Amino acid sequence: xxxxxxxxxxPDAHDKVTGAALYPADLIREGMLHAKAVFAHRxxxxxxxxxxxxxxxxxxVRAVLxxxxxxxxRFGLIxxxxxxxxxxxxxxxxxxxxxxxxxxxxxxxxxxxxxxxxYEDLPVLTDPRDALEPDVPRVHEDRSNxxxxxxxxxxxxxxxxxxxxxxxxxxxxxxxxxxxxxxxDAGIAYWDEQERLVLETAGQWLHEDRRQIAAMFxxxxxxxxxxYAKIGGAxxxxxxxxxxxLVALAAWKLKVPxxxxxxxEESIVGHHKRHPFFITSKWAAKRDGTxxxxxxxxxxxxxxxxxxxxxxxxxATIFATGPYEIANVATDGIVCxxxxxxxxxxxGFGAPQAHFAAESMVTRLAHALGLDPVDVRRKNLxxxxxxxxxxxxxxxxxxAREVFERxxxxxxxxxxxxLHNGAVSPLRRGIGIACGIKNVGYSFGFPEQATATVxxxxxxxxxxxxxxxxxxADVGQGAHLVLRQIAAEALDLDLERVRMITDDSSxxxxxxxxxxxxxxxMGGRAVKDACDQARRQWLAGEEPxxxxxxxxxxxxxLDLETGEGTPNYxxxxxxxxxxxxxxxxxxxxxxxxxxxxxxxxxxxxRRQVEGQIExxxxxxxGFALTENFICRDGKVLTPYLSTYLLPTALDMPxxxxxxxEGADPNGPYGARxxxxxxxxxxxxxxxxxxxxxxxxxxxxxxxxPERVLHxxxxxxKNRLVTPAMSS
Amino acid sequence: MDSAIPELATAGTLPSAAPAAxxxxxxxxxxxxLEVNGERxxxxxxxxxxxxxxxxxxxxxxGTKKGCxxxxxxxxxVLVNDRAIDSCLTLAVMHVGDRITTIxxxxxxxxxxxxxxxxxxxxxxxxxxxxxxxxLSAVALVREGRMTGDDAIREQMSGNxxxxxxxxxxxxxxxxxARRMA
Ligand code: FES
Ligand code: FES
Numbered sequence: 001x002x003x004x005x006x007x008x009x010x011p012d013a014h015d016k017v018t019g020a021a022l023y024p025a026d027l028i029r030e031g032m033l034h035a036k037a038v039f040a041h042r043x044x045x046x047x048x049x050x051x052x053x054x055x056x057x058x059x060x061v062r063a064v065l066x067x068x069x070x071x072x073x074r075f076g077l078i079x080x081x082x083x084x085x086x087x088x089x090x091x092x093x094x095x096x097x098x099x100x101x102x103x104x105x106x107x108x109x110x111x112x113x114x115x116x117x118x119y120e121d122l123p124v125l126t127d128p129r130d131a132l133e134p135d136v137p138r139v140h141e142d143r144s145n146x147x148x149x150x151x152x153x154x155x156x157x158x159x160x161x162x163x164x165x166x167x168x169x170x171x172x173x174x175x176x177x178x179x180x181x182x183x184x185d186a187g188i189a190y191w192d193e194q195e196r197l198v199l200e201t202a203g204q205w206l207h208e209d210r211r212q213i214a215a216m217f218x219x220x221x222x223x224x225x226x227x228y229a230k231i232g233g234a235x236x237x238x239x240x241x242x243x244x245x246l247v248a249l250a251a252w253k254l255k256v257p258x259x260x261x262x263x264x265e266e267s268i269v270g271h272h273k274r275h276p277f278f279i280t281s282k283w284a285a286k287r288d289g290t291x292x293x294x295x296x297x298x299x300x301x302x303x304x305x306x307x308x309x310x311x312x313x314x315x316a317t318i319f320a321t322g323p324y325e326i327a328n329v330a331t332d333g334i335v336c337x338x339x340x341x342x343x344x345x346x347x348g349f350g351a352p353q354a355h356f357a358a359e360s361m362v363t364r365l366a367h368a369l370g371l372d373p374v375d376v377r378r379k380n381l382x383x384x385x386x387x388x389x390x391x392x393x394x395x396x397x398x399x400a401r402e403v404f405e406r407x408x409x410x411x412x413x414x415x416x417x418x419l420h421n422g423a424v425s426p427l428r429r430g431i432g433i434a435c436g437i438k439n440v441g442y443s444f445g446f447p448e449q450a451t452a453t454v455x456x457x458x459x460x461x462x463x464x465x466x467x468x469x470x471x472x473a474d475v476g477q478g479a480h481l482v483l484r485q486i487a488a489e490a491l492d493l494d495l496e497r498v499r500m501i502t503d504d505s506s507x508x509x510x511x512x513x514x515x516x517x518x519x520x521x522m523g524g525r526a527v528k529d530a531c532d533q534a535r536r537q538w539l540a541g542e543e544p545x546x547x548x549x550x551x552x553x554x555x556x557x558l559d560l561e562t563g564e565g566t567p568n569y570x571x572x573x574x575x576x577x578x579x580x581x582x583x584x585x586x587x588x589x590x591x592x593x594x595x596x597x598x599x600x601x602x603x604x605x606r607r608q609v610e611g612q613i614e615x616x617x618x619x620x621x622g623f624a625l626t627e628n629f630i631c632r633d634g635k636v637l638t639p640y641l642s643t644y645l646l647p648t649a650l651d652m653p654x655x656x657x658x659x660x661e662g663a664d665p666n667g668p669y670g671a672r673x674x675x676x677x678x679x680x681x682x683x684x685x686x687x688x689x690x691x692x693x694x695x696x697x698x699x700x701x702x703x704x705p706e707r708v709l710h711x712x713x714x715x716x717k718n719r720l721v722t723p724a725m726s727s
Numbered sequence: 728m729d730s731a732i733p734e735l736a737t738a739g740t741l742p743s744a745a746p747a748a749x750x751x752x753x754x755x756x757x758x759x760x761l762e763v764n765g766e767r768x769x770x771x772x773x774x775x776x777x778x779x780x781x782x783x784x785x786x787x788x789x790g791t792k793k794g795c796x797x798x799x800x801x802x803x804x805v806l807v808n809d810r811a812i813d814s815c816l817t818l819a820v821m822h823v824g825d826r827i828t829t830i831x832x833x834x835x836x837x838x839x840x841x842x843x844x845x846x847x848x849x850x851x852x853x854x855x856x857x858x859x860x861x862x863l864s865a866v867a868l869v870r871e872g873r874m875t876g877d878d879a880i881r882e883q884m885s886g887n888x889x890x891x892x893x894x895x896x897x898x899x900x901x902x903x904x905a906r907r908m909a
Pocket of ligand 1: 795796798801804815
């Protein structure tokens with residue numbers, strides 16, 4: 001085995017350092033028209049009239065398109081509840097009501113500001129907890145504001161609370177998070193000589209983009225071609241369609257090439273975010289540290305459209321108990337429509353929010369029992385064969401304990417013995433630990449497959465080269481290289497002799513999305529199986545060309561009332577230790593060192609795996625500390641990178657990534673996914689570290705200086721009050 | 728209707744030679760000559776056009792990236808007379824007579840600049856969108872002798888956001904690139 005496990009450099013490295021790599025906005029050519037969306041900039045309104053006459057009379061303006069121009073004006077990844085252009089109703093400030101197409105970007109922008117829209121403002125619903133009340137306005141007239149209420153019921157929590165030695169309660173909240181992929185949304189669209197509508201853009205799933213866009217224009221899927229340019233980051237933010245169908249509409253309608261790009265502000269206002277959650281928890285344990293019961297209510301803000309809310313919510317619901325086997329569980333996960341910006345996929349997909357509460361509760365429980373949080377975790381962590389809260393055993397390959405023990409070992413090496421902070425220094429250090437679990441691949445019965453085609457060029461005695469066709473998005477994570485390494489290994493070829501065909505929906509089969517940490521496992525397995533089959537064909541003297549669809553073990557939907565089912569076919573496991581420094585005068589938290597231990601099954605490209613751990617931690621720091629997305633009364637108040645603070649080189653701690661390789665039974669060469677895992681436990685580890693440093697628990701994310709200072713003040717006030725023990 | 732996002736055209740941070748300093752330019756297009764990557768280009772731009780847009784849209788040098796158009800991400804970094812600036816925060820007309828270097832002008836033919844080679848070697852990127860800006864900031868950092876250690880690199884590269892979070896490898900690349908440039 002030489003092609004995998006090594007840190008082969010990226011094939012596109014040269015293009016990336018010379019500026020030759022072409023991202024969507026770099027594809028814009030002379031003579032293309034330019035499209036500009038007219039945003040509603042109000043969270044809830046009825047559209048009374050759209051008057052495009054002034055705009056149409058302006059120099060360079062070629063067309064103003066509205067809802068009436070879209071044959072099937074509905075789209076969405078799970079549910080089709082979002083209009084491409086609003087008909088009569090606006091549901092969030094980033095809704096689009098018209099599209100201006102003009103000869104230059106300036107003319108399009110001028111045209112867009114000249115489109116007159118008359119609105120009647122309607123009541124605004126901005127808190128998902130209010131959305132549950134009976135007499136609040138409905139975001140979608142034809143349905144309840146509750147998008148989904150998923151319950152899990154296992155054992156008897158009330159009996160457990162009554163018999164427990166200690167019961168604690170907690171309340172938590174987490175904020176929106178903006179993907180802020182550095183390349184703002186852009187694309188070009190045109191009709192080709194074969195009368196196909198071609199869209200060149202960035203996304204995360206070629207064939208799903210094609211399916212949704214073909215449906216909008218009522219075209220057969222084969223007549224729509226999606227091609228991905230170089231993609232400047234995604235992180236879940238390109239899972240939902242935002243800009244691409246708009247530029248496609250203009251080209252489809254006007255039959256000329258059209259370009260479109262969003263400013264940073266348009267991108268931030270115009271696409272979905274990570275879900276904010278409000279979480280209330282009540283956990284109970286025995287004196288020896290056995291966790292007896294966990295009762296959790298999670299209320300998530302789904303925003304104006306469904307996006308992937310239902311799936312995110314279900315993931316958060318199953319992870320409300322973290323990676324712990326608990327006999328009595330009652331979880332209520334609720335996601336509601338509001339007039340806020342829609343929430344959807346973001347690296348971690350519900351797991352980071354649920355773990356923040358769960359991991360904080362475990363540590364607090366240990367403190368209430370007078371036990372070491374390490375020992376309480378050891379006692380309750382999942383092991384091979386553990387029963388999930390959904391009632392059935394975990395899929396094989398449970399690395400929870402192994403990553404935890406490795407994390408403790410590593411932390412003992414690299415983190416200082418808990419410092420006893422001198423009472424005089426305003427800079428207090430502390431250490432926290434946390435564990436995590438996250439699904440790899442689609443869950444809850446969502447159709448899961450990946451297809452790859454492998455064509456070999458052969459002689460009677462050797463395989464000379466291979467074409468690998470697999471429609472996958474390389475969003476920067478390096479998926480194309482990993483798949484190529486797997487093919488090279490399976491066929492025993494040099495990497496240069498494997499040609500990857502990946503970015504065109506008409507040239508490569510559907511391998512599903514680059515999301516859910518799934519592409520190495522799913523795409524990799526499809527490639528490996530197709531390589532193996534093509535090789536067998538060659539050995540048998542047949543035409544060596546194989547198309548293989550890989551399907552993993554089946555998952556099932558969860559019972560809505562009890563949560564029973566088989567949620568997932570694979571999990572990744574992670575454990576972290578974080579050292580922080582808190583300035584108790586300002587409340588500013590700096591992460592000093594992080595140990596992050598991951599069971600990746602098998603590291604196909606070690607350097608890329610480490611890169612994913614480090615990059616994911618950068619976003620985890622944003623989630624935990626700096627990224628404070630503010631949406632007030634339905635209006636986004638942080639639409640710029642000057643007010644929404646992304647972590648920079650200065651915010652990065654010393655990182656110790658540790659890779660554990662406990663083979664996955666289905667993954668190619670044992671590999672499982674890992675790219676989201678570092679985000680899962682991190683905020684919990686930081687909260688515990690801040691508590692270690694200051695004695696204060698911060699329960700709201702992000703932990704801004706104001707919140708940290710406030711928590712410190714409160715904790716000093718309460719210092720003399722003993723924690724409430726149960727009866 | 729406030730859908731059009733107003734363009735932010737703030738003056739650059741560098742004193743630069745503006746053409747015909749006493750006369751008022753615009754609002755129509757004016758003829759200027761820009762020296763980019765050692766080549767002179769005649770172009771006619773409105774005075775409000777940023778250097779970034781002039782490079783990308785007029786000269787078709789798309790290696791310089793737009794991440795925010797407001798001076799907050801560093802993706803548009805170019806060298807002007809060897810100093811790194813955000814090309815979105817300065818106007819094209821302010822750079823007549825300046826020596827402008829973009830990412831396309833860094834390598835000598837097929838030979839990568841030592842800093843580019845170091846980024847390749849250390850995998851100093853993931854998606855690569857921030858990379859042209861990172862590389863040019865790093866080159867300026869070394870040329871100006873501001874490379875006094877890891878803390879200095881972090882501090883002075885902190886204007887270049889990498890959302891993929893490849894900071895660890897970028898740091899390694901800058902360190903190594905500086906050695907190679909010496
Ligand atoms: S585009 Fe100039 S700093 Fe972001
Ligand atoms: S590599 Fe993606 S933003 Fe830096």
